[in-house]
Amino acid sequence: MQRSGRLLQLLQILRERRVAVTAKFLAERFGISERTVYRDMKTLVELGVPVEGEAGIGFILRPGFFLPSMAFTRDEADAVLLGLRFVLARGDGEIAKAADTALLKIMDGMGDRDETQMLGNGLAVGPPETERRCELGTIRRAMRDRRKLKIAYRTDGQASRSRVVWPVALGFFDQVEMLAAWCELRDAFRHFRIDRIDSLTFLEVNFPRSRNSLLAVYRKLEPHANL
């Protein structure tokens, strides 16, 4: 097998596995020497693949998402840039920062001329109008880690009421951000406007079903919710 083809397959194996693979295993798998595996890994690192080698453990892809090289049309590049500006303007601190660094990575990956042309495309996103009292980052982390949230929620004209929710989806609408969650108080799915959440607490308690399966049930019950 040619080297370049082998490198692609090595990358594929690293992607598929979340457990480290040893040089010995890869050598047997490809019918090459361990020395060559070390050379290939070095080459992958040089190509920008975030592969880590750890003595006694093996090789693993650093957590994250690796994109191979690709070409975009002008409109596609505009869309990516506009979208990241949206996240910069509307996202919470963490994801806004992530949008910023993703943008820097993309701009770095382009040539100077393309970068200048892209940054001056004149497409902008205004800031949000509503001021939110809680960090969306906490909600996103709860969604990702499958953790319950305890929120103080204020319906119009009433005092805050405390409840425990299982966050399922987070929606960005024109004037508000909306949390779709299973509500333990009501024993049903409910929508919560983020600007009416007075406080929220990350609970070290998992909800009993995966968020994906809850999301599927939720979408079945609320097909027009745009979430």
Add this chain to the structure above:
Amino acid sequence: MQRSGRLLQLLQILRERRVAVTAKFLAERFGISERTVYRDMKTLVELGVPVEGEAGIGFILRPGFFLPSMAFTRDEADAVLLGLRFVLARGDGEIAKAADTALLKIMDGMGDRDETQMLGNGLAVGPPETERRCELGTIRRAMRDRRKLKIAYRTDGQASRSRVVWPVALGFFDQVEMLAAWCELRDAFRHFRIDRIDSLTFLEVNFPRSRNSLLAVYRKLEPHANL
């Protein structure tokens, strides 16, 4: 020079130039044979670089933007995905379609497992509330091609009034999209809410200054406009 290094420099040259370069020129530039240039170009194509060769003209990068391979963190990937969903929900037909195809390219570039994980991240964007009467695509095209627009604009409580504008920036705010343009009627920069534009016509007339220089002047005059 090693082959991989040469390939990167070839790519750089193709990026920098908007005019085609011949195999002969590249061979002289790198001190290699023309045959090797042809081999290198073939390899670049295999790597996904959108290079086109045309007999009698030379090699050129297909219009568009080429991104080399790169790695994103989980938050950065979330930000890119959320951003593209925003453009899908809020953009005009053309850029929404471009966001869709960019998304497909990005998902194709990821492994199946990453793709599934990303698509189920639970971050959504709601549809716009205002219904717009004109296509943002026409405005974007006028911006890109430096063309004047003739618009029928309706201020509150009055009939539409026609005017010619030079579109400089397009902003997506929570409840409206806003066009920042030089207005020939008022002889000044003005903001135009897209939902109040009753009609618009693409004029085959260039405005006399580059949009980037107008944008710079506009930003100086309106530093708080978020555009």
Add this chain to the structure above:
DNA sequence: CGGGTTTTGACAGAAAGTGTCAGCAAGCGT
């Protein structure tokens, strides 16, 4: 249709890649 240019296939020699092996570094058990 002929001439010129671009591109590609084939081949011999040069350069890079590979397997082997010795040696270094780190960790662990005694």
Add this chain to the structure above:
DNA sequence: ACGCTTGCTGACACTTTCTGTCAAAACCCG
């Protein structure tokens, strides 16, 4: 502290790929 094991790298001989050369095919233009 020492010996053993494992992971990793440098050096070297051999193998495979890359390169330049050249002829031929393909294409374009007058």
